[in-house]
Amino acid sequence: MILKGRVWKFGDDISTDLIAPGRYFHLRSNLDEFVKHVLEDANPDFAGRVKPGDFVVGGKNFGLGSSREHAPLLIKMAGVSAVVAKSVARIFFRNAINIGLPVLICDTDPLPDGALLEADLANGQLQVLPKGRRIEFSPLPDVMLRILQDGGLVDHIKKNKGFGLADQGGDVR
Amino acid sequence: MAETLVKGIIEKKAGRTVEAGEIVVVDVDLCYLQDGTGPLTVRQVEKLGADRLVDPERVAVFIDHASPSCHKSLSNDHVTLRDFTRKTGARLYDVGDGVCHQVACEELVKPGQIVIGADSHTCMGGALGALATGMGSTDVAVIMAHGKTWLRVPETLRIHLSGSFKDWVGAKDLILHLIGQIGADGATYRALEFCGTGVTNLTMEDRLTIANMAVECGAKAGLFPSDDTTREYLKSLGREGDYSPVPSGDGPADEEMEIDLGSLEPTVSLPHTVDNTKPVGEVLGLPIQQVVVGTCTNGREGDLALLAKFLRGKKVHPNTRLLIIPASRRVYLNALKEGTMEVLIRAGAAIISPTCGPCMGVHAGILGDGERCLSTQNRNFKGRMGNPESEIYLASPAVAAATALRGCIADPREVL
Ligand code: SF4
Numbered sequence: 001m002i003l004k005g006r007v008w009k010f011g012d013d014i015s016t017d018l019i020a021p022g023r024y025f026h027l028r029s030n031l032d033e034f035v036k037h038v039l040e041d042a043n044p045d046f047a048g049r050v051k052p053g054d055f056v057v058g059g060k061n062f063g064l065g066s067s068r069e070h071a072p073l074l075i076k077m078a079g080v081s082a083v084v085a086k087s088v089a090r091i092f093f094r095n096a097i098n099i100g101l102p103v104l105i106c107d108t109d110p111l112p113d114g115a116l117l118e119a120d121l122a123n124g125q126l127q128v129l130p131k132g133r134r135i136e137f138s139p140l141p142d143v144m145l146r147i148l149q150d151g152g153l154v155d156h157i158k159k160n161k162g163f164g165l166a167d168q169g170g171d172v173r
Numbered sequence: 174m175a176e177t178l179v180k181g182i183i184e185k186k187a188g189r190t191v192e193a194g195e196i197v198v199v200d201v202d203l204c205y206l207q208d209g210t211g212p213l214t215v216r217q218v219e220k221l222g223a224d225r226l227v228d229p230e231r232v233a234v235f236i237d238h239a240s241p242s243c244h245k246s247l248s249n250d251h252v253t254l255r256d257f258t259r260k261t262g263a264r265l266y267d268v269g270d271g272v273c274h275q276v277a278c279e280e281l282v283k284p285g286q287i288v289i290g291a292d293s294h295t296c297m298g299g300a301l302g303a304l305a306t307g308m309g310s311t312d313v314a315v316i317m318a319h320g321k322t323w324l325r326v327p328e329t330l331r332i333h334l335s336g337s338f339k340d341w342v343g344a345k346d347l348i349l350h351l352i353g354q355i356g357a358d359g360a361t362y363r364a365l366e367f368c369g370t371g372v373t374n375l376t377m378e379d380r381l382t383i384a385n386m387a388v389e390c391g392a393k394a395g396l397f398p399s400d401d402t403t404r405e406y407l408k409s410l411g412r413e414g415d416y417s418p419v420p421s422g423d424g425p426a427d428e429e430m431e432i433d434l435g436s437l438e439p440t441v442s443l444p445h446t447v448d449n450t451k452p453v454g455e456v457l458g459l460p461i462q463q464v465v466v467g468t469c470t471n472g473r474e475g476d477l478a479l480l481a482k483f484l485r486g487k488k489v490h491p492n493t494r495l496l497i498i499p500a501s502r503r504v505y506l507n508a509l510k511e512g513t514m515e516v517l518i519r520a521g522a523a524i525i526s527p528t529c530g531p532c533m534g535v536h537a538g539i540l541g542d543g544e545r546c547l548s549t550q551n552r553n554f555k556g557r558m559g560n561p562e563s564e565i566y567l568a569s570p571a572v573a574a575a576t577a578l579r580g581c582i583a584d585p586r587e588v589l
Contacts, residue, residue, distance in 0.1 A: 015554040022534035023559045026244040029212050041561045061358040067293040069309035095309035143196050153311045154220045163323050165198055
């Protein structure tokens with residue numbers, strides 16, 4: 001799959017409090033409103049200007065903090081095609097894959113804010129367009145790749161009657 | 174005995190040996206959710222088409238985050254959760270019962286279990302020797318519907334503790350110090366394992382505070398062996414039958430560290446990351462408008478009793494307000510019985526009923542623009558307490574007590 005969009009550059013340690021602030025807790029069951037505030041405390045322009053296909057590009061430890069799945073969910077709802085970061089906090093990583101938002105781990109220093117970026121998920125490559133840097137990103141662990149390919153955890157479980165790891169007791173009742 | 178504590182727990186579950194880095198599918202003994210993550214979990218359970226839970230006895234629902242509700246949409250979320258527990262038979266802990274992790278450790282978590290909560294600080298259960306970790310709503314929905322989850326067997330960062338704390342230094346200083354040393358991503362995807370002679374000198378309350386914050390350096394779990402202290406704690410709760418020993422690992426860990434408890438100083442974490450720590454001596458005198466003592470990190474009987482030791486017969490500084498939140502109904506009752514609450518109320522504290530309260534910025538103590546709060550909670554991210562124009566400092570109950578009395582960050586050793 002090929003993804004294409006602009007880079008929205010963020011720094012290190014972008015917490016779930018910056019992505020989905022607790023003060024909008026009352027909007028958690030009204031996500032169409034909540035999405036208007038996604039990443040607001042990190043970049044107030046983001047929610048209003050992000051275009052379908054764009055990339056959220058962070059530094060290290062992206063998504064640290066709470067387990068709120070609303071964080072990757074809002075990023076996805078805003079139209080973002082993938083999160084690209086040097087490293088991603090554990091729970092955010094699982095949550096993103098579970099709701100079908102790709103996470104690409106690589107050195108993000110060579111990705112300038114606003115640049116047009118293309119990601120080739122099958123080949124594990126990022127390319128700054130038209131003729132910029134080419135960067136390889138790390139492949140996802142197999143189980144996460146399968147969940148992502150099935151469109152998220154709910155669909156993955158329904159399709160495989162389990163985790164698609166039946167040999168390891170991953171089947172379910 | 175297994176090489177590491179975490180491997181021991183997983184191997185017992187899986188019925189075979191496992192290696193770090195391997196993916197395993199395991200049965201989950203207990204899962205829980207709260208009113209922040211819960212409504213989405215309920216929607217995902219419906220999407221999975223599960224008409225019943227695999228075992229409602231192993232599922233607990235907590236209304237603790239916006240509790241009591243401060244907004245009608247949150248009240249409606251609470252209705253959804255209550256209806257869900259009625260329909261499925263899952264346990265419900267409602268307004269006033271307390272913060273999920275505290276109540277789970279008091280009533281539900283057992284040594285050796287695998288516990289998954291839809292809340293990042295579920296790792297607190299590691300204090301009891303359980304492999305407890307946080308996940309999101311969808312992962313927990315799958316566990317509720319099917320009883321299983323997948324886990325990557327984590328590498329272990331083993332921390333050998335020796336010695337005992339100096340006066341007015343405690344568990345919070347230890348964990349803040351450790352996070353400051355290794356960084357907010359210092360243990361990402363790994364398990365922390367605490368061992369050594371120092372562990373015997375830690376009370377269960379100390380262990381709960383330490384395990385609670387394992388996630389603040391990225392760890393999947395913060396594990397203590399289950400030992401005599403664990404047995405005594407469970408016995409004090411009338412749960413001696415839930416005890417089983419869980420030994421420390423006896424093989425090499427992926428990385429080892431040593432900390433002498435006697436070398437630690439009162440430590441403060443400065444805005445806006447938990448790993449931005451300094452000895453209290455470097456931040457003395459900074460004016461603080463709100464002091465919070467409570468939350469799943471430091472809202473237990475010992476924390477409140479320590480606070481009362483400082484505040485007995487004194488008054489909170491006029492430029493500061495002091496908010497106290499017992500972490501559970503049991504804590505609240507015990508503190509009342511011990512006379513702690515009266516001391517605190519007379520000293521000028523405001524008592525909030527057991528809840529997360531201001532910790533995650535929904536209600537009950539949101540800060541004004543430019544205000545500073547010193548809290549015993551576990552996170553100080555920008556905006557965490559409901560206002561990105563405010564600042565949060567993290568510290569122990571002793572530093573909080575000294576600060577409440579002086580109206581500015583103070584060293585407990587100079588105040589008492
Ligand atoms: S007290 Fe704070 S950290 Fe603990 S569960 Fe509640 S919101 Fe989370």
